[in-house]
Amino acid sequence: MTATDPVANLQTLIRCPSVTPAEGGAMTALTAMLLPLGFEIDRVTAREPGMPDIENLYARLGRSGPHLMFAGHTDVVPVGNERSWSHPPFAADIADGQLYGRGAVDMKGGIACFSAAIARHVAKRGAPDGSVSFLITGDEEGPAINGTIKLLEWAAEKGERWDACLVGEPTNPDQLGDMIKIGRRGSLSGKLTVHGIQGHAAYPHLADNPVRSIIALTEALMDPPFDNGTDNFQPSNLEVTTIDVGNSATNVIPATATASFNIRFNDTWTAETLKAEILARLDRTAAGHALRHGREPARYDIVWAERPSHVFLTRNNALIASLSSAIETVTGRVPGLSTTGGTSDARFIKDYCPVVEFGLVGQTMHMVDERVAVADLETLTAIYEAFIERWFANADV
Structure with a gap:
């Protein structure tokens, strides 16, 4: 042919x-x-x-x-x-x-x-x-x-x-x-998990609701902006794509809450420097005692997706x-x-x-x-x- x-x-x-x-x-x-x-x-x-x-x-x-x-x-x-x-x-x-x-x-x-x-x-x-x-x-x-x-x-x-x-x-x-x-632009994804203590919704003092913390932590990921863009690239932008507690009950405080996110980043950053910035934001926010009324800082971990795009x-x-x-x-x-x-x-x-x-x-x-x-x-x-x-x-x- x-x-x-x-x-x-x-x-x-x-x-x-x-x-x-x-x-x-x-x-x-x-x-x-x-x-x-x-x-x-x-x-x-x-x-x-x-x-x-x-x-x-x-x-x-x-x-x-x-x-x-x-x-x-x-x-x-x-x-x-x-x-x-x-x-x-x-x-x-x-x-x-x-x-x-x-x-x-x-x-x-x-x-x-x-x-x-x-x-x-x-x-x-x-x-x-x-x-x-x-x-x-x-x-x-x-x-x-x-x-x-x-x-x-x-x-x-x-x-x-x-x-x-x-x-x-x-x-x-x-x-x-x-x-x-x-x-x-580069692309970096991660999954944030906040750990709480499961309990009855009527007895919150015996539990630790991770939803309170994950809302604040995801807000810290998205604001303030990471940068204003460069000569050749748009501003870096992070989007939270899912938030989930895996809970079908209305009277149970969940044990964990998870959030997935993706950031498209410009040449201001590398994947490594972005990870450091994200962890710093999470640590500062997790340590906010006002968020959790006298409790210890929010406990979280993060899993990064393999093979970030540079x-x-x-x-x-x-x-x-x-x-x-x-x-x-x-x-x-x-x-x-x-x-x-x-x-x-x-x-x-x-x-x-x-x-x-x-x-x-x-x-x-x-x-x-x-x-x-x-x-x-x-x-x-x-x-x-x-x-x-x-x-x-x-x-x-």
Whole structure:
């Protein structure tokens, strides 16, 4: 099959029901697109005790430098209530200029367009003067343990080195050309447990209600603000996402109260300095005797989530300028450079090479009736093709 048509590429990929952790045929379909172009392809299955096996793909065209990586994922989130979809989520139907299907924008569409872009480049100019690789995981929407992290490690152990990476996540809020992601905030999560003494609600002096303390402690986590933001990042922000006592009775004072929280942080902080600040806030608040009317300071413990995401910012002029120029040439728009939003697998790739993100408009990702404008697929392919040409002309390695 030819891979020059992004619409056909995307329809093929959407028709593979690759809901995390299932491969669903998506890696096989991508292999069929890339093999005729001369790519060498490895299918890498990653394993971890207690976790599902994940199939990943690494493909490379060329053996010399400079080396450009395109990264992404073929796994998708569940469809939810399939009856709520106006078109079957894995049919890839086209209606009124829109292509419907789970993964249309997040992010099989980006993979389809980059595949078409490199296929067109090869057809018009031959292989690039250097190397292009695809690093594609099936575990981005899942726990991300057997995905990009392990595929990067596997490739690096084989001697693979990269000079730059483009991640095809949907970065544009309204229209193609709005935004390039040049970094991401860090992410740190934790679970706070306050310990009290269970008792009868009518005899509070014999008990110790942890709810009183957890309300004050969570307020201390959220206020005052951690910072006012920096030149490249929004202010750090902590959100309490759950508070629970696990108590179904109305006349029982609970023994414990728990709260989960997540903070998205800028380059004012590291995960380690944030942990220290959070513990200091909790200690000061827990020691407030007025809160507990003569009792000892509130007793709490905290469990931090493994693998916090670290903040990063890309400052590679050749990469950013090549992509910005390609976007402006194709769309007439000058893209904004942003670090907003959540995390992506770019947080792992940044340890190996400079990385930016640019893909489709993300308004319908993870929604019922996820869809992409057919015209946007052609536009993004043209942007990617122009970017490939410019990056290899400008790469300083």
